[in-house]
Amino acid sequence: MHTDVLIAGAGPTGLVLACDLARRGVAFRLVEQAGQLFPGARGKGLQPRTQEVLHDLGVLDAVHAAGSRYPLMLTWEDGTPGQEWDLMERHPAEDGVPWPEVWMIPQWRTQEILHARLLELGGQVEFGTAVTAVRQDAAGVEVELAGPGGTVTATAGYLVAADGGRSTVRRAVGIPMAGESVDPTPALVADVRITGLERDHWHIWPKAPGGPALLCPMPGGGPTDFQLFAQCAEGEPDTAPAAVRQLVADRTHLPAEAVAGVGWASAFRPTAALADRFRLGRVFLAGDAAHVHSPAGGQGLNTSVQDAYNLGWKLGRVLRHGADPALLDTYELERLPVAADVLEISTSLHRAGGVSSGTRRGPRTEQLGVGYRGGPLTAEHRTGLAEDALQAGDRAPDTACTTPDGAVHRLFDVLRGPHPTLVVAGAALPDVPRPPAGVPAVRVADGYGEGYLLIRPDGYIGLATADPADLAPYLAALGTA
Template identity: 65%
Template sequence: MRHTQPSERIPERADVLIVGAGPTGLTLAVDLARRGVDALLVEGAGELFPGSRGKGLQPRTLEVFEDLGVLPAVLAAGGGYPRMLNWQDGERKGEWDLIRSNEPHPTVPHPNIWMLPQWRTQQLLADRLAELGGRIRFGTALTGLEQHPDRVDARLTGPDGTGRTVSARYLVAADGGRSTVRRAAGVPMAGERVDPKPALVADVEVAGLDRGNWHVWQHAPGGALLLCPLPGTTAFQLFAQFGEEVEPDTSPEAVRGVIAARTHLPAEAIGEVHWASAFRPRAALAERFREGRVFLAGDAAHVHSPAGGQGLNTSVQDAYNLGWKLGQVLRHGAAEELLDSYEAERLPVAADVLEISTRLHRAGGVRDGRLRRGPWTEQLGLGYEDGPLTVEARTDLPEDALRAGERAPDAPLDGAGTRLFELFRGPHVTVLAVGRELPAVPAGVRAHRVDGGVAAEAYGRGLFVVRPDGYLGLATDDPADLPGYLARLGIR
């Protein structure tokens, strides 16, 4: 992606201004672009983030990417997680699985975490945004904002140093844990240090090390060190832990020195360092995710330990939740109150996920063969059962019944391979009539009747409204409940 040129003037107005072109901002920009929402995406840096940092895509994120049209590219560019291999004194000391392997099921087509360097994920999202007619304004930083009853005025400084004010109906902070937008909006963030020991992460070329394993030196002098082969590249991701009083040096020479000192690899085997960063693991949560017309998403709203692979995935889910709601308000006349549900739904989820990632980190994270990730990290079970848009109107349900607020499962619809996810794909709302007559629905709503098969078994009898983000909003037996519920989403 190229820099913004001075001749390419930033527009004076936009429906949505997105600050930050990381996974959060890019996901939101893609979703808004396919909805026909006029969104301006700005990024203070001159290019996309160059590191592999958030390299694990959870099953639920793969489902989101299928809907957004990037999954084929993601699957082609990435790979599954390799087995962990312990090293000690230059000898192999056994393998183990960090990630449990799940078999595909008709209701869960993408059951396993997929490894893809963050920079590649971002590039694929940026490519998809370009296909949809959107673009990124690089070298453009937010330097101030002022809220009004009907808009946000944001002061932007472009790559040539020229300032410009952009008026947007809404502004979304996707600018990371040190969010300028969050501070400008006056939203506090409270957190804690998860681990007093700093860590170094880097992308580095290593010769003579097999790419079939994730290599672990748990008891290396100076702290644990891991080297993970990054699919689709020739590089490894380095993770190295240090003592509390050490400030890791991120220079290429220092990165190579750490590997040489802590492993059996000779110095000449360690090549180019593409990117390096040092951090102290922490967990933090913004006090609120909305301040007037400003929304916080991704790391601007919640900061995670890397243990459990939750940060990038939770951020993508934020954008996916917010995108359709902005689209309904801006393009379909839904009431402003629909946007209140973003914080009500996402803040509790973020708090729960923070607890999971913190617990995994303190229990040993990826460095302990006794601790493996499982269904609690795959995000398929996260939902909005207590959310303001959830209406479960059926009674006397079995204990294991699928309920409103939960993820809408996939399932085959016919012998030709058609799936429910294909029916759901796109910016629309879907109504499913399972084991009953299909009622009339307003224009723009996709409707389908299901009789028997895996789908009927997964859903149970009833009428279901599937939200654009793939969650069940309404579950009822009474067709009279549909018009009122759809009206809340701006559909009449």
């Protein structure tokens, strides 16, 4: 009953972390209180940076096949459609950003794809198993698990709370979470089957009686699947199927009979909350257990995936490569400031009116600009760089690269996997130095300036230097001899 890492919660955060640990050869257990994967469409937008993570994990093709671009918006009033408009700033694919558009896919389908990948990697989810108590000391964590066979005690080197905004683990270890109401108006979100409404647009009724209503067509399911979002100015939203049908009839030009079915439904009050810390001893918080967002801007799921991606490689380096356990301290130091910034983005978008306001989504929400300049793992030794130049701490953009044997590849394909990567940029530099085993080395001609750049396993530039002698100490800190 002992494992290196115990993960509580098999949502997107827990599944991404489990997939990452599995490919690194780290022993783990993934437990989920529910008897199945989450069934709803809730977190439906995958930002460009998240798609890069999913490419690294080997599931992006499946995600693209199951999803679609975001549709244009269409506003209705008095049963009459108005002019269509675009919520997204559209960008063509370019050398550094191969997947520039937010991709729409219901959360349940994203989780199915990640779960299938986890099974391929030899992992599994223990469904119907809940964490009920946590104790820890300097040597490890002891967890009580209530499952199909009763209550058992399990031990682990580390415990990761990926069990949502009401995290049992966070409360068990006593980490406070400070929050505020983003909007006092309660809201309803539901998965519905609609007939008589075309699926080429995201439909909005901003002046509907009782509050705005939105119906967004969902890919990956039946031909009449939509996600309903409605603000409810009067009273608490009723999630019963009959009440959802009546809400659609009251807010739109569709009759109640047009709602052919109601699936997952939830009532909530938009809230922003941030845990005081993301680590306490051997326990880490990730995803909604660490930060809770308004749905505006599609930031919650994406920030959660980035948490898992940041933590996974660090656990792998400590547990499989002998890196100093102090490397794990950098998880909170890097991710807590990012979560705080992203919370401000989602809160400001919601208070500006959310989707109904017409505020377009662009670089601010795509998370390509998230980075760790000045962070504990960032070492920029070059001088005289412009502020907008690519630097240590920044996301490593995609580009053409050449391996020592002369073969040409895409850098993102070389980065795929659990390893760091050495990039040699600039024609004036000598030949690529021989890196340690397990560290691929490539040369690039464009986009990286000049120098030796070590790309961390999560795709960020850790070290940038003009002196190859700086490489060995940095790699040693990552557990690479």
